């Protein structure tokens with residue numbers, strides 16, 4: 458069975474010479490929720506617009522259900538796009554806004570009305586169907602835009618930062634609705650966002666982009682736990698990244714010589730002996746021990762892992778979270794967080810010497826390129 462959507466070496470160079478997207482490969486299963494995540498200008502919207510047909514493709518091939526679509530105009534693609542500003546027609550009622558795409562397609566009125574009513578009901582817009590969008594709240598307008606995209610029964614729904622204009626609470630509520638709707642309809646969603654938490658909570662897989670290139674394509678948990686590249690390690694989650702040179706590799710475990718001593722972690726990618734590497738340690742994997750608990754060796758023996766020395770710079774409690782700022786040898790500071798029960802107020806006074814420990818399995822060693 459062909460994939461719902463395939464990008465094979467897709468590239469985009471704008472007329473002014475800007476290489477916006479470079480060698481993008483992706484294969485999406487039917488019903489998957491895919492997020493494009495990355496900093497501003499990394500090429501997310503350009504890629505989405507190429508899928509929709511609003512932007513031409515400079516190189517590579519794009520296929521939907523096995524058929525090449527490079528030359529197909531937007532209206533002949535089985536896709537719908539939802540824009541960040543919703544692009545609703547202010548002078549039309551909600552019902553007409555929703556039905557507009559079907560009207561353009563020339564669907565008979567009876568058939569059109571039936572489809573419109575069904576989607577209006579699915580999205581809970583019955584009460585406002587005869588109103589104009591400008592009188593409605595951000596959340597309602599967002600739902601109208603969704604209804605308008607879905608009513609044409611696309612194979613793939615493309616969403617460009619669709620929740621960007623909503624306040625935090627509403628955004629959370631609509632995220633949940635969106636996820637549920639997507640699962641119920643079984644439609645493939647491709648969603649552009651620069652909000653990490655949104656991508657992590659909504660998607661089946663995330664495509665992390667940087668400067669026009671794909672850095673990593675993984676399910677959220679894997680992206681978080683096992684970054685493939687230095688960019689992903691610093692972009693996703695809160696990692697401490699320690700650079701060094703690979704000392705040896707055995708059974709998937711890599712020992713790295715760093716200025717802070719030999720540290721080890723799980724290999725991710727090719728990290729041969731002698732190669733420059735980074736040890737990536739998630740903030741939540743790091744345990745803080747006071748120097749009173751024993752020597753570095755004793756703590757290492759107890760925690761079964763890596764230990765480095767540090768000194769507390771600051772410790773604050775905000776609500777139920779303790780924040781520690783820790784200075785490493787050499788002067789660099791890292792920050793750690795934990796529930797206040799774990800690091801109670803006053804447990805780590807400023808200036809105090811501590812040891813930071815983590816299990817080798819929790820750390821990931823990646824090539825430093």
Ligand SMILES: Nc1ncnc2c1ncn2[C@@H]1O[C@H](COP(=O)(O)OP(=O)(O)OP(=O)(O)O)[C@@H](O)[C@H]1O
Nearest residue numbers: 471473475477496497498499500501502503504651
């Ligand atoms: N019409 C255009 N002509 C020339 N360059 C463009 C055009 N549109 C976008 N670009 C450039 O292409 C690159 C990718 O832009 P794109 O809008 O795809 O990024 P993005 O990841 O969606 O960013 P954002 O999160 O800010 O929307 C940027 O360098 C941008 O300046």
